[in-house]
Amino acid sequence: MSSSLIIGQYVPGNSIVHRLDPRTKITVIFFFVFIVFFANSVLSYTTLTVFALVTVIITKIPIRFIMKGLTPVWFLIIFTFILHLIVTKEGTVLFDIFGFNIYTGALIQGFAISMRFFLLILVTSLLTLTTTPIEITDAIEEMLHPLKKIKFPVHELALMMSISLRFIPTLLQETEKISRAQASRGVDFKTGPLKERIKAVVPLLVPLFVSAFKRAEELAMAMEARGYQGGEGRTKLRELKIEKIDIAVYILFTLVIAIVLYTRS
Amino acid sequence: MDITFKNVSYIYQRNTPFAHKAIEDLSFHIPSGSFVAIIGHTGSGKSTLIQHLNGLVSPSSGEVTIGEYRLTDEEKPKRMKELRSRVGVVFQYPEHQLFEETVEKDIAFGPQNFDIPKADINKRIKEVVPKVGLQEELLKRSPFELSGGQMRRVAIAGVLAIKPDVLVLDEPTAGLDPRGQKEMMDMFYTMHKEEGLTTVLVTHSMEDAVKYADHVIILNNGTKYMEGKPEDVLTQQEALNKVQLDVPEAVQFLQSFEKRFGVTIPFTRQSTKEIAQSIQRYIKEAGSRE
Numbered sequence: 020m021s022s023s024l025i026i027g028q029y030v031p032g033n034s035i036v037h038r039l040d041p042r043t044k045i046t047v048i049f050f051f052v053f054i055v056f057f058a059n060s061v062l063s064y065t066t067l068t069v070f071a072l073v074t075v076i077i078t079k080i081p082i083r084f085i086m087k088g089l090t091p092v093w094f095l096i097i098f099t100f101i102l103h104l105i106v107t108k109e110g111t112v113l114f115d116i117f118g119f120n121i122y123t124g125a126l127i128q129g130f131a132i133s134m135r136f137f138l139l140i141l142v143t144s145l146l147t148l149t150t151t152p153i154e155i156t157d158a159i160e161e162m163l164h165p166l167k168k169i170k171f172p173v174h175e176l177a178l179m180m181s182i183s184l185r186f187i188p189t190l191l192q193e194t195e196k197i198s199r200a201q202a203s204r205g206v207d208f209k210t211g212p213l214k215e216r217i218k219a220v221v222p223l224l225v226p227l228f229v230s231a232f233k234r235a236e237e238l239a240m241a242m243e244a245r246g247y248q249g250g251e252g253r254t255k256l257r258e259l260k261i262e263k264i265d266i267a268v269y270i271l272f273t274l275v276i277a278i279v280l281y282t283r284s
Numbered sequence: 285m286d287i288t289f290k291n292v293s294y295i296y297q298r299n300t301p302f303a304h305k306a307i308e309d310l311s312f313h314i315p316s317g318s319f320v321a322i323i324g325h326t327g328s329g330k331s332t333l334i335q336h337l338n339g340l341v342s343p344s345s346g347e348v349t350i351g352e353y354r355l356t357d358e359e360k361p362k363r364m365k366e367l368r369s370r371v372g373v374v375f376q377y378p379e380h381q382l383f384e385e386t387v388e389k390d391i392a393f394g395p396q397n398f399d400i401p402k403a404d405i406n407k408r409i410k411e412v413v414p415k416v417g418l419q420e421e422l423l424k425r426s427p428f429e430l431s432g433g434q435m436r437r438v439a440i441a442g443v444l445a446i447k448p449d450v451l452v453l454d455e456p457t458a459g460l461d462p463r464g465q466k467e468m469m470d471m472f473y474t475m476h477k478e479e480g481l482t483t484v485l486v487t488h489s490m491e492d493a494v495k496y497a498d499h500v501i502i503l504n505n506g507t508k509y510m511e512g513k514p515e516d517v518l519t520q521q522e523a524l525n526k527v528q529l530d531v532p533e534a535v536q537f538l539q540s541f542e543k544r545f546g547v548t549i550p551f552t553r554q555s556t557k558e559i560a561q562s563i564q565r566y567i568k569e570a571g572s573r574e
Contacts, residue, residue, distance in 0.1 A: 205397025
């Protein structure tokens, strides 16, 4: 159930993508998300797709694994495609199914939007696939640092992020454990009418909340016992550093942006 | 119900970079009505094994048979719910599964799911509550107001109220105080005897294994390391030490006694009192010889 979804999972590795400065990765992905919405020609889409796929290949994470992990998202992509097919009425009529006229424009539009969706999700999941949660929070704390001047609680925000990221797998494990226990007591999570299945969630959610609150309390206590007092005067073991490879990635990515903007129709 | 494992392997997260084998080529047979202890170091595959017993997972290869139900990679029993009503599992820290507003409702939850008539459920609750050592006044309280030990008892009562034929216990006494541990284990043992249950106990405690089990399976890295009667298996110090286990205290004592006095008292799962009596007898004999 939970093992098939890869968004948020980290796959250890030692590829160039893994070793990039997390700030570089976040910046590139941030701008990639924007630039995807600018693409509107065959050439611009191809450029972005090639960029995304080459990155995937460099990470050395098996493509089959990623595709399988995106299964829940495929449904959304196909749904978008079909919606566009039915709703858009541009270009010439191609053929009709069940009384719906399918236009050429609809086909192109549907394909383009689905492609956008796919690229967005693929690239953003690459971030968590190749970056440890600690690196991501470190990078965000570093990038938000200027906001400290206007008294924005940067360190606290980063800490909150890293704690919540840290507890995602723990809570997933807990969910699995509790669902096993309740399944043994005769709860059926997988079959039956929808109403019954929604009801089956209660014996899962209540214990999960109880344990999450308990964990939060214990964590707070443990942090205080170890003298936690916020980010003041705290030093870092691993300092983030921009290397030559990061600069190369920035240059390459600027080139990609330029091509996309140039090839727009 | 008889339980048979035939060349069972189980792989977690198959076809992903995280795939790893939890159980490998495991075969054993548990006859109906026996009390089996499964012992192994952390990560030896005990918890995975347990999940096969009521169909929570199916073997990646090989075959598991529980009574008339068969589990393989392709085949799941059609009457899975029925299987789960006949195999009751008390997981590690079962108090985490409590969720109802009152203790009574929580104990009734399992039997309700298995379509037991209401009157019958009430009767079962009345039976099971004193058995696990709870007061009836607690029935109307919220389970979250209780102490840890009481919550554990409520959770166990919830499984016992299902009245399974096979009772699977995953370290049921972990985290209880010594007296609670003994009470709990004695309660399981009495139930095992009185109701003719097949009991599978997963434990770290050699003492519990010696005291209650009539068959012992030792797991190491997902494979069967040793199997047999407790008095045969749990006296092999060298073999046990190799997998970070130790012989029970009574065996350790008898071994040092032998070393010190040159007298062998064979280990037959006797109690502390019986050992003391054997020693007394020996001293008396030695005294009369002089």
